[in-house]
Amino acid sequence: MIRRLRRVVRRAYRRTVDLSHPARSPLGSAVVNCVMYEDGVRRDGAHTADEALRLVRKSGRGFVWIGLHEPTEAEFAGFAELFDLHPLAVADAVQAHQRPKVQRYDDTGGGRGAGTLFAVFKTCRYVEHEELTAASEVVDTGELMVFTGADFVITVRHGRHGSLGPLREALESAPEQLAKGPAVVLHAIADQVVDDYLAVADAVQDDIDDVETAVFSEQAGRGDAGRIYQLKRELLELRRAVAPLDRPLWALATRPLPPVGPEIQPYFRDIVDHLARINEQITGFDGLLDSILQAHLAQVTVAQNEDMRKITAWAAIVAVPTMVCGVYGMNFEHMPELRWTYGYPLVLGVMATACLVIHRSFRRNGWL
Missing domain, CATH: 3.30.460.20 (CorA soluble domain-like)
Structure with missing residues (x-):
């Protein structure tokens, strides 16, 4: 857009003389x-x-x-x-x-x-x-x-x-x-x-x-x-x-x-x-x-809401592996999965799959 600039040409004042009256x-x-x-x-x-x-x-x-x-x-x-x-x-x-x-x-x-x-x-x-x-x-x-x-x-x-x-x-x-x-x-x-x-x-x-x-x-x-x-x-x-x-x-x-x-x-x-x-x-x-x-x-309010939704979505995704890790971090003596050969990769796969499913769901709903 072209701004209409108003240019005013002002003439110089006439020379003045400083007298008492x-x-x-x-x-x-x-x-x-x-x-x-x-x-x-x-x-x-x-x-x-x-x-x-x-x-x-x-x-x-x-x-x-x-x-x-x-x-x-x-x-x-x-x-x-x-x-x-x-x-x-x-x-x-x-x-x-x-x-x-x-x-x-x-x-x-x-x-x-x-x-x-x-x-x-x-x-x-x-x-x-x-x-x-x-x-x-x-x-x-x-x-x-x-x-x-x-x-x-x-x-x-x-x-x-x-x-x-x-x-x-x-x-x-x-x-x-x-x-x-x-x-x-x-x-x-x-x-x-x-x-x-x-x-x-x-x-x-x-x-x-x-x-x-x-x-x-x-x-x-x-x-x-x-x-x-x-x-x-x-x-x-x-x-x-x-x-x-x-x-x-x-x-x-x-x-x-x-x-x-x-x-x-x-x-x-x-x-x-x-x-x-x-x-x-x-x-x-x-x-x-x-x-x-x-x-x-x-x-600004909409942008803040979008930021909050993204933060909430990522927090929900991170909550899944956090919960699983919390369960296996309790260190009980009788936990059969601790001695299972395929327990570790299986748990990692479950966490990754759950995170991907939640991430896809949030993307579908426009949260991410």
Whole structure:
């Protein structure tokens, strides 16, 4: 079976400059990119975050997209102040290890929107491996936080994967779509995250197929149980990323949550459908792994029973000469066979014949 390996090409981050105030510098140590869009078109130039936001709010027809990677509290403080982000959301974005969710915070600053949406996504990546073992890492997870306002998008990424560079380029190639505002970026991010779930689920299915084939092959070994348990653990990691996201996406698709307008909500409903499919896949995978594990344990039990039957059969065969030898080993004085000329070969012949008859009987019944 040919394993479908998902190879993701990640672009290198732009060179960053370590300055004291990331919001007022061209790029801070944690900043991947800071871009201004006007009418869906990227405006070239090394703008600082406050300059870009000022220009956008002055023109009234664009937004700023800032990408961060694992910022510290000090690095993020300038952006939190500039964009008037809620302290609870800021703490979640910096500390990470959050459950997937979508929360809305009222706008108390000078923005032109009705509030800020804070979304948390679990990113997943399939870890390629030559052979699945009981210690193989199959699913690697990270986190992606998105602050979405009427005129800005701030993405905060935690983990070794989940780069948004290719996504940014894809959106920039469709300026008419990007002109609809930050909600389009939020949808594109959610769509990419869910697409990654689909790719991981397909790859995990290949591993499950390989384990299933190995369990029912003639070379099945008792170490297969460790591989099955490992797959179940990694599947649980994927479930923790996928399952909690259903309710937040449904809220984005059905509830009025500015800046996500009615024209964008149908796109989120499409993502909800994809997420439901992944949840069904994961549930099916878990049930299939349970069945494979039960089948493997049944095979181990059958193999043990066969071993016990063979041991019992050989013990029964050996019992015949043992019994005869035990009788003649009692050393009684009056045993007429002891002085008979043909006694010894006759006893050996009787023992050999009895052993052969018992052995043939066991072979006929499948014990040997």
